Amino acid sequence: MAKRCYYEVLGVTRGASAEEIKKAYRQKAKELHPDRNKDNPQAEARFKEANEAYDCLKDDQKKAAYDRFGHAAFEGGGGGFGGRGAHPGDFGTAFADVFEDLFGDMMGRRGGGGRTRAQRGQDLRYNLRVSLEEAYTGLKKSITVPGSIACDECAGTGAEGATQPATCPTCAGMGKVRAQQGFFTVERTCPTCGGQGQIVKNPCQACHGAGRIERERTLSVNIPAGVETGTRIRLAGEGEAGLRGGPAGDLYIFIEVQDHPIFLRDGKILACQVPVSMATAALGGEVEVPTIDGGRARVKVPAGSQSGRQMRLRGKGMPPLRHGPGASGEPGDMLIELTVETPVNLTARQRELLREFEAEQADNSPQSDSFFNKVKSFWDGMTR
Template sequence: MAKRDFYQLLGISRGATGDEIKKAYRTKAKELHPDRNQDCKISEAGFKEVNEAYEVLRDPQKRAAYDRFGHAAFEGGMGGGGFHHPGDFGSAFADVFEDLFGDYVGARGARNRAARGQDLRYNLRVTLEEAFTGIVKQITVPGSTACGACNGTGAEGAAEPATCPTCAGMGKVRASQGFFTVERTCPTCNGAGQIVKNPCNACDGSGRIEKDRTLSVTIPAGVESGTRIRLAGEGEAGSRGGPQGDLYIFIEVREHEIFLRDGRTLACRVPVGMASAALGGEIEVPTIDGGRSKVKIPAGSQTGKQMRLRGKGMPPLRHGAGMQGEPGDMLIEIMVETPVNLTTRQRELLREFDQIAADNNPQSQSFFTKVKGFWEGMTG
């Protein structure tokens, strides 16, 4: 693909002065710089083109050759007298780098000097009753806090750290390597942009000390396993006076010995004697709030029969000052229990009942009628 005219790339006329060329280059380089157009191949290619154009047009000899021969002056097509391809445009870029991105780099250096602390995670287990009512828990969190002796600066007597002499506070150093200018983390300050001449004895210059903290955590009613609670500013202390990270509480609700939970719905499996299930009656069941509710058992109830208690399940999770939705329900599921350890008299009564109860077991009759048909079909 043919190269674009250098003057058109920079948007200037062929009679432009040196200052006009530099000003046009600054505008184009700022617009196309990779730091402002991350992962954009088009901007990256354009940035290289304007750098090449500026490298040629800023030099009077190269510009004169370009005005006379165009791009051919740098492609080896002019014999021994032609210019070679422009080499290190890093030097050209360095001329205006501070003007273009001084504020940006300075801001980045400031962020490196005062780094935010890391976020922390704490796994907290609560009972189903605590998840129902909500509770305030006291937890102990290991971690770091800002050093009180130096107020987090890392310097003895809370003195302000000095600007790194190697990188002038940018946290980065640049070096030209052939065609490119390479930027690396400053080896003197490790990217902080500052150095501590007299480190604090209490924290060895880090600005942080290890210390366990006791915090009060409000667990709202209705939490489920996996619920996350964020405590802003309760994470690790930042370095060199930077802000603290956040603490995230991850809730795990323990399994209950009586109730099973599915969202807001609670389920309670209640064993019922064979006679009570057949005759019907009334049973008393527990509720998660510690109360009791009476439930009527219909005559002829089978295992798996369910009854619903409205509003006796879990509350909705609170959002801000209000609540969303209504409390869930509680399902009572019947389990018909077969009697064991029968006495002689009980056996006699059950045998007598079995002889006269042929019409009282419709499911058994239906099942064995199907079985009989199956066997006859196989025999036929």
């Protein structure tokens, strides 16, 4: 049976780029893998066919020979391809490539041909508590962060005298070794260098070959006005130092705004419960309330106010959290919620006056009258 055109097998045109060929092969490999097609006896043959096609077309020299001579370029032990003896159906090599593409990141690959000589440092988290007043004004705060920094003695290389580490002889600097296990080529972390791709023959005495040392650092952090609980601030490069000269990680500062004894916060809105006397609520008057900036504001209480009545002070809430230069936004409002307070520990004269008031009270309790009218209707309905 004549072989199909390699381009046809992968579903690409002859002018397809290397990236398009790789993408098409990855799709075919996932689609035709025998483990996914146990009920399809033809899947394994087509899977091998796709591997053979990709192994040829991924190589520039093989691809050029195939474009010129077709399948004849590889007949006779590779004579049509400069006598290299390479066969395009090398399944292990082709599948190893797609295996690395699909799963390389999970195994620690970060580009550069699979080399992992220098490792990026880990990100750090720092929980910072601020008061509501500090969240309102913003502040600059010094924090002490435990962690690691690049070793000065070896300049982060891990080798004595700042010399460069040597290439690992086991994996030739790849950080991984491959082993053929039947149908598959399995890739594992190199046991000699631990995936670094390099070994340190003379470790630095200060950092013992790690390229970094543990040390606390004091950092100055700008906390912008308007932060809320859960706000995250990123300080690039202030995390753990990388291994053997790798880049440092980042430091993430998570803000927690403490509860306030007077104000409740909801985004940019501040709320404040203010107690007023029965007389002030009934007759009307003024109350003095605090504002988050440390000021005072006088609020008029309308006559006949009930508990729960709210009044609004425009612009007296929290500022917006600005994101980037030129960002703007209006500050929030402050809500005043009245709480009518019932007096306690009355004197004899006060009790006498309240009894007189109760006797004179007529149609000036609309909520009470409405409630008891509903209660009377409810009870009447139950006795019918």
